[in-house]
Amino acid sequence: MPQRIAIIGAGPIGLEAALAASERGLDFTVYEAAETVGGYVRSWGHVRTFTPWDMNVSDRASAALGDSAPGGSELPTGHELADGLLEPLAARLDGRIRLGTRVLAVGREGLLKHEAIGSEERAARPFRLLLAHPGGRESIERADAVIDCSGTYGNPNLLGDGGIPAPGERALEDRIVRYLPSFDDGFWDGAEVLLTGSGHSAQTAARSLARLPDTKVVWAVRSPAPDWGAVEDDPLPERASLNAAAAAIAGGESPGIEVLPGTVTESLAERDGRVAVTLRNGGVDEVVVDRILALNGGVGDASIYRQLQVHECYATCGPMKLAAALLANAGGDCLEQASHGPETLANPEPGFFILGAKSYGRNSQFLLSIGWQQVDDVFASLLP
Secondary structure, X not given: OOOEEEEEOOOHHHHHHHHHHHHOOOXXXXXXXXXXXXXXXHHOOOOEOOOOHHHOOOHHHHHHHHHHOXXXXXXXXXXXXXXXXXXXXXXXXXXXXXXXXEEEEEEEXXXXXXXXXXXXXXXXXXXXXXXXXXXXXXXXXXXXXXXXXXXXXXXXXXXXXXHOOOOOOOOOHHHEEOOOOOOOOOOOOOOEEEEEOOXXXXXXXXXXXXXXXXXXXXXXXXXXXXXXXXXXXXXXXXHHHHHHHHHHHHOOOOOOEEEEEOOEEEEEEEEOOEEEEEEEEOEEEEEEEOEEEEOOOEOOOHHHHOOXXXXXXXXXXXXXXXXXXXXXXXXXXHHHOOOOOXXXXXXXXXXXXXXXXXXXXXXOOOOHHHHHHHHHHHHHHHOO
């Protein structure tokens, strides 16, 4: 039985893991890089979810909050999710959450990644967590088990073709927006914009930008024939509405948006205070824009556990056993997903677990209910 558990991330799954640890009387600490719980949820706080409150509140969270637990068929925004669920849960975990504390790295005391492979010696050594605190101070803390719920939103994919930086991308990083913004602050009004990506974030951005009459958008989509993730007889009306809006924009419904399927970003360069972007689609074209909105998804930050024995899928970047199970059950809607059992969450590194969206890697079918099941699976394996 672990004497102390470190939980990385105070989002929905991190707090679920904290509740599970609290129920069992275990010593635990939650480390959250943001100054508030649900920092990444807050970053898209203006966006309404596809799923209703009843699908966003676990049985464990509902029991913890009692009569004050949110519920019903209303679709909450990210801010409402944080205010109505995450903040009240955090209040019940008072003293256990370290806000503004980023976990930079996790290792094993006295061991490197290649040492003591397959032996009980690794399990006998505590984890060492390198923490970054406000003001630049760093420190080390120890734990017997580590649950990484840090998600994917904070590690966005790059803009360049092949997933590597396009020439000029790093130099112009301050000109690129990589998170779904609010479009009601005037920043985007009347601008010429390059939008990249085809997932729900990019679709939401396109729908919002189409409502700005003086804004011109070039929407570069890598797939030559995007299907926008449409689900037949979609049980989530808001998702279906967004998919339909994206398809309509691609069909030319919005004159201010030019959609370029099968197009990748070749290079970027500053030109007279604007950004000249070279795009490739068979041939090469150049557009000159005021803003770049790169919404190409994200994948978990693996550098945190570089010195641990984590078996990672080369294709999805998720833990290998879970990635294999997901591949074997590929297809279908995310609503049809189920947990694949505690054995798929185990790593060669004893006591280290990756849960939540990060565990799915590049697979976008993760649902909160899967994370809740993962928490139960992990604690069942920690406390046999």
